[in-house]
């Protein structure tokens with residue numbers, strides 16, 4: 001087969017921007033990190049769950065989102081599970 | 085005051101690596117995006133909540149983590165809230 005002609009058009013430069021992972025470290029051997037909470041088993045009135053992927057107690061939030069937000073200008077925070 | 089002497093040491097080059105935000109778009113006018121779920125009000129047996137910051141139905145998961153994982157090689161997934 002022959003290459004398609006580009007005629008008088010300039011070839012386009014390809015710029016590939018590689019998007020970034022948001023989870024640098026947690027359970028990287030798992031294909032997808034999914035966690036389950038049986039809500040009837042929650043013991044505290046409010047339990048914060050991590051959405052920043054920086055918690056030392058993942059899937060729970062340990063406040064590490066604050067350091068991440070300060071370092072990057074981001075605005076992420078936890079999901080709060082409330083019994084009432 | 086005087087600058088401290090660096091003596092015969094070489095000055096260190098400063099390499100600043102800017103960490104990346106993990107939330108590019110969701111509710112960026114809020115200082116911190118925190119959501120609450122009153123678990124007694126969950127209607128379905130399983131409700132997935134987003135932790136990838138890419139969902140069109142945030143704070144709920146709409147499956148957008150799959151596109152993010154494929155594009156970046158990441159392994160993030162939702163938090164599943166289960167009634168039992």
Ligand code: FES
Pocket residue numbers: 049050051052053054055056060061062063064065066076077078079
């Ligand atoms: S530590 Fe990740 S949201 Fe708080």
Ligand code: FES
Pocket residue numbers: 133134135136137138139140144145146147148149150160161162163
């Ligand atoms: S869409 Fe974000 S975790 Fe599923």
